[in-house]
Amino acid sequence: MSLDVTQQSTGRLALPFLPRRGARVSVLEIFIFIVCLALAIIGLPQTLQDVAVLTFLWAGLALAWNIAGGYAGLISFGHAAFFGIGAYTSTILFVHLGLTPWIGIWCGGALAALFGALLALICARLRGPFFILSTLAAAEVVRIGALNWASLTGGPEGLSIPPVAGMTSMVFASKAAYVAMMLLFLLVVYAITKLLEGSRYGYYLFSVRDDSDAASAAGVNPLTVRTAAMALSAGLTGIGGSLFAQYFLYLDPTFVISPELSFQFGLLAAVGGLGTAIGPVLGSFLITPMSELLRSYLGNQAAGLHLVIYSALLIVVMLYFPGGIAGALTRIVSRKGKL
């Protein structure tokens, strides 16, 4: 058996399998895409449409998180801050200044990307747990700031978008339009991830993640690579936040910038498979419908139950299948190939 050089040098960080590189599209991906498209086109019942909207949105956001967390090795538990910045930017521009969200979304994404780049630069020297805790702390600062800056964000009372359907306000009467919108978002983030995987820049990311010293010896600047990855991930998360605002029509800091939301992005990606394109999608497709249905059955009496299940699942998956669902699938497929 030949030894894989990249896997040899990666030491403790090495993910148990490396993602299949290149922008190839597998049968599984095409199948999932067709199923999603079919779900979006045929009319789903009202409650299932809500589930579909959230599943697609969380899948897109878990993918965005995965660009920083899985590909660049920048595990962030502060992505809710980017989500919140995106959501608040487009909503504030629309509610206070009357700017259409079609433009506001890009402003939100750009601002979130800027904030992400800033955070990556500030925390450039930090590694492992300290990077993670810094992102968590930064998000908490943003949340408390948003709670106290009531004239802009509405503070604890929150901020609402008038629920009047219209093209300029980007509010739709039918849920199906939202399903289509979120699916489009998921597809765009997925395409970006696939392109990244096969590109030169993607290889820079892998090299910096696996061995920062070796990468810089080979002429890759870890600081710029990390900063750009964080900015891209944050920008996409910000856009996702704006889309969420357009769907939910109500924002308040204790949900939109909560640490729970940041954990959720990371957990979906980790359960699905870090550092793969298909992983976060599978993670969201498995977990989001489950937790949404659970929540609708149990109601508010079981606050926190879905997170209990998430986290227990995460512990089991991390200990026994560190590659997540995607890793387990790859193992099964490659075993079959050998036999």
Place this chain on the structure above:
Amino acid sequence: MSTLGQLVLSGIFIGGIYALMSMGLTLIFGVLRVVNFAHGEFLMLGMYGAWAITRLLDLNPYIAAIAIVPAMLLFGAIVHQLIVRPALDKPHLVVVFATMGLSIFMQNVALMIMTADLWDVPPMFNRSVAIGPFYFKAELLLGFAITIVCTLLLQWVIRATYLGKAIRATVQDGEAAMLMGIPVPRIFLITFAGGSALVGLAACIMMPLFSVFPTVGLNFVLIAFVIVVLGGMGSIEGALLGGICIGVVQSISSYYVAPAYGQMFYFILFLLVMIFRPNGLLGQKGAATIGIND
């Protein structure tokens, strides 16, 4: 002047208690080289335990420590065997996510059982103690005294006993220690369980001073990490020094800076320390820059 003196002294006392809370973390970090993200939730568990014993059995939190400390020792041992040990030989990411998962798990189980309400224990001594012109809560002084005794005891264990020698050898070089016949896996278990027991003790001391709620760990764990970074990982006296610095800064800043932003204090302080002093007060090999990639 007397205000400032009062602030500095109470900062020192509260900082000592923070240091006790961080000692478990710094020990585990120094010996196992893994970060227990659920450290704050261990504290939360200990505080709920102390609260329950105080309220239900009508005892006080200091007596509760007799039950809480062994219970946390056992809990730490179980967590180590079930979650930390299987993750040790896997990529570093695994232990990060596994303990993070444990932290979220414990928070939300607490939320389901105890709801988000704040609980506290009735004041015990109901009086202040005068030291010169300054007055302090009796609970605060007692807590600080217990911290000092514990620090000295822990120092003695690490300096003078065989177990302490084995722990120091493991901190310096785990592989060499293994070759010298030190049962490193058992040292890991003892350290993790012992660190958890220390958090349990800290929880009993903190219960009369703070309220307990499911996310109480988040604020305190950030302080604990600041103290570990400032003091240098694995260092007991460093933790005490770092804790006292943090206590004084907190006590002064919460008096002079707008209290509306008081809850931001922990987070901003953490970020500032991470940005400007990631290598600690004494400039040891940086705790904060050792991690995934190195």
